Amino acid sequence: MTGTTVAPSAVLKPDAVRRSRLADPAVGIWLAAAAVIVLGWIVVALAGGQLLTRTNITIILSNSVALGLVAVGQSLVILTGSLDLSVAYLISLGTLVAAETMASGSVLTAVVAVLAMSAAAGLANGLIVTGLKVNAFIATLGTAFILRGWIEDNYTGPAGKVSASFQHLGYDRIGPIPVSIFLLAAVAAVLWFITRRTRLGHHMYATGGDEHAARLSGVRTRRTVVIAHVLCSLCVGAAALFLAARLGSGAPWAGTEARYDLDSIAAVVLGGTALAGGRGGVLGTLGGVLLLAVLDSVFNQLSIDPFFKNVVRGVVIIAAVALYARRGSRRTA
Amino acid sequence: MIRSRLWAPSALLLASALITSCSSDIPPDSPAGSKGAPDSGSDGKQSKFFDQAEYKKQLKLTRAAPEGPDGKPWEQMIEPKMADTAQYKKKGSGGIHLCFSNAGVFNPWRQVGLTTMKAEVKLHKEISEFTVLDAQGKDDKQISDIQELTGKNCDALIVSPNTTATLTPAVKEACGKLPVIVFDRGVETDCAVTFINPIGGYGYGAVAADFLIDKVKPKGKILALRISPGVDVLENRWSAGKAAFDKSELDVVDVKFTEGDPVKTKSVVADAISRHGTIDGVWMDSGATAVAAVEAFEDAGVDVPPITGEDQQDFLQAWKDKKLTAIAPTYPTFQWRTPVIAALKILDGKQVPKKWKLPQPTVTEDNLDQYLKAGMPPLHYAMCGCENLPGFPEAWGKK
Amino acid sequence: MTTATAVWRKRGTAALGAGAPVYALLAVLFAALALTNPDFYEPDRFLAFVKRTAPLVILAAGQYLVVVSGEFDLSVGAVVTAGVVVAAELYGSFPEAHWLVISLALLLAGAVAGLANGLITTFLRVPSFITTLGMMLILEGAVFYWAGGSPHGVLPEDFRILGRGSAFGWLPWAALACLAAGVLAVWLMRSDFGRTLIATGDSERTATLSGVRTHRVRVLAFVLSGVAAALTAILVGGFSGVSAQAGRGYEFEAITAVVLGGVALGGGRGSVVSAMAGAFSLQALFTLLNLQGVSGALESTVQGVIVIAAVGLGAANWSRLRRTRTRSSGGTPS
Secondary structure (H helix, E strand, C coil): CCHHHHHHHHHCHHHHHHHHHHCCCHHHHHHHHHHHHHHHHHHHHHCCCCCCCHHHHHHHHHHHHHHHHHHHHHHHHHHCCCCCCCHHHHHHHHHHHHHHHHHHCCHHHHHHHHHHHHHHHHHHHHHHHHCCCCCHHHHHHHHHHHHHHHHHHHCCCCECCCCHHHHHHHHEEECCEECHHHHHHHHHHHHHHHHHHCHHHHHHHHHHHCHHHHHHCCCCHHHHHHHHHHHHHHHHHHHHHHHHHHHCCECCCCCCCCCHHHHHHHHHHHCCCCCCCCCCCHHHHHHHHHHHHHHHHHHHHCCCCHHHHHHHHHHHHHHHHHHHHHHHHHHHC | CHHHHHHHHHHHHHHHHHHCCCEECCCCCCCCCCCCCCCCCCCCCCCCCCCHHHHHHHHHHHHCCCECCCCCHHHCECCCCEECCHHHCCCCCCCEEEEEEECCCCCHHHHHHHHHHHHHHHHCCCEEEEEEEECCCCHHHHHHHHHHHHCCCCCEEEEECCCCCCCHHHHHHHHCCCCEEEECCCCCCCCCCEEEEECCHHHHHHHHHHHHHHHCCCCCEEEEEECCCCCHHHHHHHHHHHHHHHHCCCEEEEEEECCCCHHHHHHHHHHHHHHHCCCCEEEECCCCCHHHHHHHHHHCCCCCCCEECCCEHHHHHHHHHCCCCEEEECCCHHHHCHHHHHHHHHHCCCCEECEEEECCCEECCCCHHHHCCCCCCCCCECCCCCCCCCCCCHHHCCC | CCHHHHHHHHHHHHHHHHHHHHHHHHHHHHHHHHHHCHHHHCHHHHHHHHHHHHHHHHHHHHHHHHHHCCCCCCCHHHHHHHHHHHHHHHHHHCCCCCHHHHHHHHHHHHHHHHHHHHHHHHHCCCCHHHHHHHHHHHHHHHHHHHHCCCCCCCCCHHHHHHHHCEECCCEEHHHHHHHHHHHHHHHHHHCHHHHHHHHHHHCHHHHHHCCCCHHHHHHHHHHHHHHHHHHHHHHHHHHHCCCCCCCCCHHHHHHHHHHHCCCCCCCCCCCHHHHHHHHHHHHHHHHHHHHHCCCCCCHHHHHHHHHHHHHHHHHHHHHHHHCCCCCCCCCCCC
16 A cells, blocks of 8 residues: 555655645545535436435435544544554444443443443554554454454344434434534544644654654654544544434444445545545545535435446546546646 | 543533534434333343244244235235225325335345336336435435435335334334335334235244254254344344254254355355264255355265255256255245335225235245246346236346 | 665565464464364365365465555455356356356456556556555446346356366366466566566665566556456356355455465565465464354454464564664555
8 A cells, every 4th residue: 555655755755744734635625525516416406306405415414424423533544654444343333332331321321431442442453553563454454353253243133222312413403404413523623633733643644654754753653553543443433423323223234334444445535635644634534525425415316226326436436536646746746 | 632632522512502402303202212122032042132922923924824815925914904094095186206215235135126116116007206215235324315205205105124223213204204114124113004024034944944853854963054143034034943943853063154155155064064974954044045055065075955045046946956855935025016015005095904914935845846937047036926027027137 | 775685685584584474374273173173184175175265365366466566456356246247147148158258258357457457556646445445346336237236147067167176076176276376476476577576566666766667567466466356256156156245355355365474565575375375374264263163253253363463473573573674665554
């Protein structure tokens, strides 16, 4: 993964951090999302439908929440030069823990339990990647397998019951805006602040841009990677809580059937974050998530064959990243 | 970092403050505490999905005679309790707009089913529009799909839920707005006008196990092959199979998951033969990998023991060609026809059963030839009741 | 340093530092299999084991070429599924087609998919993780869209012989195919192509400066991986017949096998034989868990722990050996 992209940035490393600010493709992806909305609106209107009804806006937004939460977390890990493939199983486990705790305890206990479990999983991921020096791809694939075994050994289907008060998180809205979008906004704001305005954030960019150089200039790269993993898993925990609120119970396949692992990575790179780390950010990721959600809604309106949807998604993802690569190259050239 | 710790709770506070002052799409009687995990009656070793009362009921239904027209099992019903639907009678003229929220078409069973349903729709000229939204196996998306369809001027909504528990809130919400028909998997609410499904997983598993108990000599070694853990329908099939084996003299030597992967199935069977010397019978919770299991015995150079499969074409073909001792309980795909028929009845104000139990025929040695149709694709499901539908057999993939 | 000597020295240490754990693991697993089930080493049982391992071994060899050049190929599972479905679909339309024609068509299609992966990755400079992820979505979607959800034809016996049958009545064709692929891969890695491939993965800049056409080398690696995946599709389709999910999960299994073999993700280190041994270890592990009667659900947990442990062990050896060497090329965790 690092092969093609690390080499040039290693050469330019003193400027890496500054350059990343200028090369922020977040604007591009938001423009693209806007373009897709307009185009989609026209196409759907030609087919005799309406894209931007009250219901549809609510649906597009609430469909963005779960993927959005996972993807902003994933952005942090990827920025730091790592990767997390265990998010899908962690979501499933999160919904189960949330629903089972709520069935017997209070909402607050459940929230704390899910977040604590997520943090522990993130810590484990981070320590395996940094301490055991296992490549992030394999490390998190391994933890994914471990979580999977745990889930399949202990659960035989939906379990637990989410309390009614907590379900408001999944279903309430203000006008067309689902309240869960505020959860996503809050989490994204916190992560944006961390990455752009704190020392930790600078360290993340530095570690992802060139770990060796970062370490030489005094960044505790290992600690940075571990923290990124913990923050990512906390976001995943938040996504699990949202899904639990929406589903009303825990589901062992909530995370895997929706392919949150690969979809979140796709959303992150769609948002302009470099897979090798060091470039990109949370805002771009949100744009990527919105674009995918709008596309889904347009496909729904046009009743497009689900298999064909995958083809379009694949093309969009590759094309977007190819465009970034072109723009990036013009700037460095 | 310190600031971020302060941010999170304050954001939560903000969010919760907003929650108190806004509209909600939660159905009024929220399902809190309505039903926990099914309990009681199990002997501790059984899966927590085992429900003794339901098990007994299904075994009784297997023996009951269905009501309804002969030769049209999709219109038959077992022990129906009719419900009045006059309130849903469609007023005014104009075509019917029928909507369907599908869990997905992620396996051949569902593909055959959807083809069958679309053909059934074509039979009825009064249906002017048929909208299908595909959730691609995602609970979250299906919730949104149902919300979307309720805002689309549908006259009736058919739902094939992806998961039992998790779609309950969404279905409840839809029930308040239009007549809802649920089929295949159920939901934990009875707000739907009718819930259509065949007898169920216990019936399936018991038929398969009873066949082996009948055909395999006492003390015989049984290999149980399952798709994957945690799927309620499949859990039910296995718990009924297990209950029957526990009472018999057969010895279940291995219970293995194949993930529906024929390669893994062949490995698992080969390993089982090598580990236990012989295998005297194979119980399967679904037919997708039955042929792979049969081939594994052939490849190991031993006779294929009595085996249970499903009504999938390739298995029926192998059964006939290789003269297997086999049985194929079914989870019939003809159940995809019934929701359309039910919707039209409801919109016409005619009575339908609150719980529409369909028969669950079994393919046996005696009626094998009736179900095995030459030239159908290998992953076709024979119990589709689709032979007289428009477009048969090309639409189902016959070349 | 000059690439040639550096590469050779690296390969020396690779055999010691990264290759050794996989052979130890394989030995332990085989010993455990012998203890669990002495029959395992009866010739026909063992050959049956080789037969069902062959697809993964070939896939691992193809994946190795891509990984050692510093890339990923996540599309191989989709190529396998697509291959089986396309073969069945072709037989549905042309039931009389010769098996060789269909097989060659599949290999060609695999090469084309690999070529697309390679060109997009090198010339459009899309990271291969994304290219092949997109290719996975495209292939799965397009093939099932074309087939209308599930394949229509049956794979005839003559097509299935390669995956299911045996030469001379005892030697599985799949084992021969696996051996041939192995010999070919070793020969490739000893040729100029192999040296430039490793040099490219080790440091693209250095390789370019010393005159290697890195783009061309990488594209070729992707093409070969696509062909290997198509061959796997022929074997898998032959082994177990038509299935709509023939290749599910193979991409992760192949990468796991390669990494178990001590090949570094990010490129430049590891040998193809170790990667193939990694595939054997993985399959031996599955078989052992199966024979031990480990609860089906816990299987994946054990698999996860062992993979992390094995790779962690490999990494530990590496860091000690490499500490004195250059650290700039391989230190990043991804």
